[in-house]
Amino acid sequence: MANVQTPDALLVKNYIAGDENALSILINRHQSKIYGFIYSKLSDRDISDDIFQDTFIKVIKTLKSNSYNEEGKFLPWVMRISHNLIIDHYRRTKKMPMNRETEEFSIFSIMSDNVPNIESKLITAQVENDLRKLIEELPSEQKEVLMMRMYQDLSFKEISEMTGVSINTALGRMRYAIMNLRKVIDKHQIILTN
Amino acid sequence: MAKIYSQEALKGSKVLPKKETIQFLLNYSKALNVIKVGKISIEMMAN
Numbered sequence: 001m002a003n004v005q006t007p008d009a010l011l012v013k014n015y016i017a018g019d020e021n022a023l024s025i026l027i028n029r030h031q032s033k034i035y036g037f038i039y040s041k042l043s044d045r046d047i048s049d050d051i052f053q054d055t056f057i058k059v060i061k062t063l064k065s066n067s068y069n070e071e072g073k074f075l076p077w078v079m080r081i082s083h084n085l086i087i088d089h090y091r092r093t094k095k096m097p098m099n100r101e102t103e104e105f106s107i108f109s110i111m112s113d114n115v116p117n118i119e120s121k122l123i124t125a126q127v128e129n130d131l132r133k134l135i136e137e138l139p140s141e142q143k144e145v146l147m148m149r150m151y152q153d154l155s156f157k158e159i160s161e162m163t164g165v166s167i168n169t170a171l172g173r174m175r176y177a178i179m180n181l182r183k184v185i186d187k188h189q190i191i192l193t194n
Numbered sequence: 195m196a197k198i199y200s201q202e203a204l205k206g207s208k209v210l211p212k213k214e215t216i217q218f219l220l221n222y223s224k225a226l227n228v229i230k231v232g233k234i235s236i237e238m239m240a241n
Contacts, residue, residue: 023223027216035211045209052211056219064228065235 005029008074016063027056030075034082037152041086051089055082076161083162127192134184135177142177145170 008026015022034055039048058081062068068077135143144163148154156174160167185192227238 020220020224024220027219031210031216032208036209039209048209049211049215053215053219057222060219060223060226061228061235061237064223064226065230067235 012063012068012074016066016068023060026074030078033075033152033154034078037079037148038082038086040147040151042089047089051082051085054085058085073161076158079158079162130190131192134181134190137184138177138180142173142180145173146177149174 006025008029011022011026015026031052035048035052038051038055039045042048042051055078059078135146138146141163145159148159148162149156154162156167156170159170163170165173184190225240227240229236229238
């Protein structure tokens, strides 16, 4: 039997009409993409939780006050709210984005893991780490598209809506991001294999 | 290429918010009532 998913627009409508369960479905459906997006910008679980919470408080208030514009799509709208809150956070703390690699690839979680292929895990972490560093060197527009596509699993349509460029431009940026990564890898003879 | 190198990262990096955060939001939503009077929105929290 086909798995029919209630569209976001209908869930939003039901929520505005008083169905609290609709909000639960919307949060469960999109929490990974939204939280992943926030975490990718902040690299801190606690602050990411705060921003995620503030994002949905804003969503709830907007929906409950009937101020939601139904023309826009739900996920890009929520992503824009979280994006603005992240910018507010950096403005408040006056800090530049910082990479805390230890949080993502914690050495303690690797050491305390008793799975036999520990060496493979270390190599994988190193490869991921190296790749992240290479991605950080990309021009910001290309990096943004690549992160959204590969790490947040967003479609090019969603990326184009969120970044305010056409789908073709987003595709072009992705292409150049990959080409630039290849160039750097070839130039420095970096081995990214497990 | 990007797919090959990020496959593992995608699997291992699925981060989710805390369950407490989700629960707080659901409770907050149930408790919040917003009434619009003209251009003014009045927020009411049920205890």
